[in-house]
Amino acid sequence: MSHDHDDRPQLTAAQAAAVLNPPAGRNGGDLVVESLQGLGATTVFGLPGQHALGMFDALRRSSLRYVGLRVENNAGFAADAYGRITGEVAPLLLSTGPGALTSLAALQEAAAASAPVLAISSQIPTAGLGGGRHGYLHELRDQQASVRDIVKSVHTVRAASQIPSAIAAAWESALTAPHGPVWVEIPQDVLLAETTLPVVSAMDATPRELYPRPELTIAAAHLLSNAERPVIIAGGGVVRSDASGKLRALAEKIEAPVVTTFGGKGAFPWEHPLSLRSWLEDRHTTDFLEDADVLLVVGSGLGELSSNYHTFRPRGRVIQIEADAGKLESNHPALGIHSDAREALSDLLEAVERRQDAGAAERVVTVLEKVRARIDAQELTLEQQVLDAVREALPDGSPSFWDMTILAYWAWSAFDARRPNTMHSAQGAGGLGYGFPAAIGAASADPTTPVLAVSGDGGAMYSIAELATARQYDLPLTWLIVDDGGYGILREYMTGAFGETTGTELSRPDFVALAESFGVPALRTTPESLAADLGKALAAPGPSVVVLPALLRMFEPTHL
Numbered sequence: 001m002s003h004d005h006d007d008r009p010q011l012t013a014a015q016a017a018a019v020l021n022p023p024a025g026r027n028g029g030d031l032v033v034e035s036l037q038g039l040g041a042t043t044v045f046g047l048p049g050q051h052a053l054g055m056f057d058a059l060r061r062s063s064l065r066y067v068g069l070r071v072e073n074n075a076g077f078a079a080d081a082y083g084r085i086t087g088e089v090a091p092l093l094l095s096t097g098p099g100a101l102t103s104l105a106a107l108q109e110a111a112a113a114s115a116p117v118l119a120i121s122s123q124i125p126t127a128g129l130g131g132g133r134h135g136y137l138h139e140l141r142d143q144q145a146s147v148r149d150i151v152k153s154v155h156t157v158r159a160a161s162q163i164p165s166a167i168a169a170a171w172e173s174a175l176t177a178p179h180g181p182v183w184v185e186i187p188q189d190v191l192l193a194e195t196t197l198p199v200v201s202a203m204d205a206t207p208r209e210l211y212p213r214p215e216l217t218i219a220a221a222h223l224l225s226n227a228e229r230p231v232i233i234a235g236g237g238v239v240r241s242d243a244s245g246k247l248r249a250l251a252e253k254i255e256a257p258v259v260t261t262f263g264g265k266g267a268f269p270w271e272h273p274l275s276l277r278s279w280l281e282d283r284h285t286t287d288f289l290e291d292a293d294v295l296l297v298v299g300s301g302l303g304e305l306s307s308n309y310h311t312f313r314p315r316g317r318v319i320q321i322e323a324d325a326g327k328l329e330s331n332h333p334a335l336g337i338h339s340d341a342r343e344a345l346s347d348l349l350e351a352v353e354r355r356q357d358a359g360a361a362e363r364v365v366t367v368l369e370k371v372r373a374r375i376d377a378q379e380l381t382l383e384q385q386v387l388d389a390v391r392e393a394l395p396d397g398s399p400s401f402w403d404m405t406i407l408a409y410w411a412w413s414a415f416d417a418r419r420p421n422t423m424h425s426a427q428g429a430g431g432l433g434y435g436f437p438a439a440i441g442a443a444s445a446d447p448t449t450p451v452l453a454v455s456g457d458g459g460a461m462y463s464i465a466e467l468a469t470a471r472q473y474d475l476p477l478t479w480l481i482v483d484d485g486g487y488g489i490l491r492e493y494m495t496g497a498f499g500e501t502t503g504t505e506l507s508r509p510d511f512v513a514l515a516e517s518f519g520v521p522a523l524r525t526t527p528e529s530l531a532a533d534l535g536k537a538l539a540a541p542g543p544s545v546v547v548l549p550a551l552l553r554m555f556e557p558t559h560l
Contacts (some may be wrong), residue, residue: 009202019198028160028191029058031200032120035167037062038203041091043444045079047072049095051122051138054191056093067444067473069437070465072099076106076117077426077434078441080181083115084424085399085445087240089174094121096188097138100146105431107150110181112428113263114240114324116174117181119151120167126158126187143185152180158187160195168205175207177323177340179240210323212339212347220296220319220335221351227294229316230256230355231276235306236263237299237323241342244268244420247298250349255357256296257364259285261306262427264299266417273361277368279413281308283558284370288363292316297334299341301327305412305427309559321345375555383410383552385527390454390480391416393534398450399424399442403435405456406488406552413555433462436479440466443475450538451477457508458487467518470543478537479545481511484552492554515545522547 011019032055036044043065048056059066069075072094079090094100100121110117123129123143124136131141140146144154153173155166163186170182224230238247238260244267251258251274258268259276268275279285286308289295293316300306301322310331318334320327321344328336337344375384387410394400396418402408402425417423424442426434439453455463460481470477491504515522522545525533530548537544 009204011202015201022196022198026195027054027058028163028186028193028195029054029056030061031160031163031195031197032167032186032191033058033062033064034200035164035203036091037064038164038200039089039168039171039205041089043067043082044091044093045069045075045082045441046093047075047095047099049099049122051096051124051188052093052099052191054188055120055122067440067469069440069469072102073106073433074437074463074466076103076110076119077437078444079117080106080110080113080115081401081424081438081441082445083110083117083179084113085421085442087242089116089118089171090441092117092119094119095138096122096124096143097140099138100143104147104150105429107147107181109426109429109431109434111150111152113236113424114179115181116179118167118170118174118184119181120184120186122191123185123187125189129158129187144183147183150181151183153182155182155184157184157190160190160193160197163190164200164203168203171205172207175205177207177210177241178237210338210340210343212321212337212344214347216335216337217344217347217351220337221348223294223317223319223335224254224256224296224348225353225355227254227355229292230254230294230296231289231292232256232258233261233289233295233297233300233302233306234258234264234267235261235298235300237321237341238264238267239420241299241340242420243342243345246342246345246349248272250345250352253349254352254355255360257288257360259289261300262412262425265412265415265423266420270416270418274364276364279371280306281413281557281559282371282374283308284367284374286312286558288367290315294319297321298345299323302331307331311559378555380553380555382527382550383407384414386530386548386550386552387411387414389527389531390452390534392531393538394452395450395538398422398452398538400452400454401425401435401438401442403453403455403459404430404432404489405454405459405482406484406554407454407456407482409489409554410552411454432459435459436463437466439477439479440469440475443477444473447476449476452538453477453479455479455481456488457481457483457485457511458506460511461508464514467515467520467543467545471519474542476541477543478534479543480534481545481547482552483508483511483547483549488552489554511545511547520545524549
């Protein structure tokens with residue numbers, strides 16, 4: 001029985017010689033950073049802690065760039081954004097117990113948004129593993145149990161020689177469609193113990209490709225080719241698999257209108273004649289989607305937001321392309337195709353027949369006019385003025401990161417992302433505090449492009465500490481804080497449901513003075529001067545803060 005060795009990692013002569021004489025003074029932490037380097041990592045995020053010091057000490061013997069944040073959850077948000085922007089694995093180095101647990105909300109967002117975050121946490125010493133009550137600092141009965149419901153896979157190390165394999169397996173898991181966060185934990189004594197193992201030099205963790213089954217492609221192509229009123233819903237999977245070009249080609253070939261989900265912003269050109277944009281929380285759009293005789297859903301599970309709060313009831317045939325098998329037909333019966341969006345769209349594009357539909361663009365215009373009339377009737381000019389000002393100020397290629405705040409809820413529906421993979425929010429898990437630390441992750445990925453973060457005053461308080469991080473690394477990002485004196489969207493929800501509010505009103509700092517105390521330039525603006533002020537801030541080097549005191553309102557929902 002012969003084996004083909006051609007695809008195995010090969011060592012150079014110099015590397016082979018170094019194997020026999022590994023440098024002195026290395027520990028388990030060195031095996032961690034060497035493994036990350038061998039897999040192609042260049043940047044790591046995190047926050048040191050006592051049990052994790054072996055990893056952090058090893059960083060200074062490596063070429064990895066370390067970006068340290070002030071709160072583990074914020075470090076997780078930064079890694080999430082780095083993974084979304086680059087499509088590469090974002091390593092996140094954490095300590096044990098409280099440090100590990102503080103990252104969980106960020107990892108939930110990474111899971112919901114399919115961001116490839118590789119969390120490597122320390123653990124109590126090996127002797128304490130197994131649930132005994134030894135009283136070690138940070139001891140949990142079962143640390144893994146806290147993360148298992150959130151991440152894609154968990155990998156526990158008990159000896160130094162297991163470190164490279166565990167990290168490689170986690171890396172592959174993070175990058176196998178659907179992308180997602182993974183967890184590796186390594187005991188303190190394993191990280192600190194000296195090692196004579198050879199330097200990790202060649203690693204392979206190539207993710208498995210996820211192709212559609214050919215008989216499903218044929219069936220889907222037949223439905224689409226013979227449809228009378230086909231429509232496409234494009235989700236975040238289109239953006240993550242870099243499939244927006246394939247999506248556009250398919251939509252044009254079968255002349256099908258396209259609506260993008262909030263996670264799929266930018267997957268289809270906003271001004272295209274077939275673009276229904278992103279007005280998913282609007283009954284006119286929902287009616288149009290329900291009227292389709294064939295609905296192609298790509299890279300979306302049609303969850304709460306994408307289904308207008310589960311009021312959407314499709315009457316035609318649904319074809320669902322989804323990399324997460326658990327989301328196939330989870331909300332609607334469909335021809336379910338378990339595949340990466342790019343591979344499935346590529347095969348469909350070849351298999352469908354060209355379809356003529358002179359009325360498709362006209363029907364799109366009709367829907368968008370109805371949506372526009374509904375919004376215009378609500379006298380929400382301030383909100384649209386502010387959103388337009390942000391769009392005017394933001395360069396087309398600049399990524400933006402939106403916290404859970406009223407302006408972001410507007411942006412989901414009404415903001416033209418202009419390019420794929422440039423607009424991101426925390427709408428996957430819906431946690432506060434995402435915008436600014438995520439912008440730090442994106443700015444770390446590409447320090448040549450200005451990045452925008454958008455928060456309300458409530459969400460901003462979650463991440464104020466990271467002004468120090470932005471200043472320390474001199475990152476090119478601008479933070480727009482819309483200050484309405486409280487949790488604005490909760491204020492609306494509670495007033496609507498109960499007639500009064502509880503816990504929504506907040507005292508807050510002078511954000512301009514606070515930013516300046518960190519050495520970050522800041523200014524207070526108005527809706528009229530926002531475009532100019534934001535544009536200047538984005539064009540200036542380094543971090544900046546723009547504060548907009550404004551009470552924004554949400555447009556009326558249609559699902560109630």
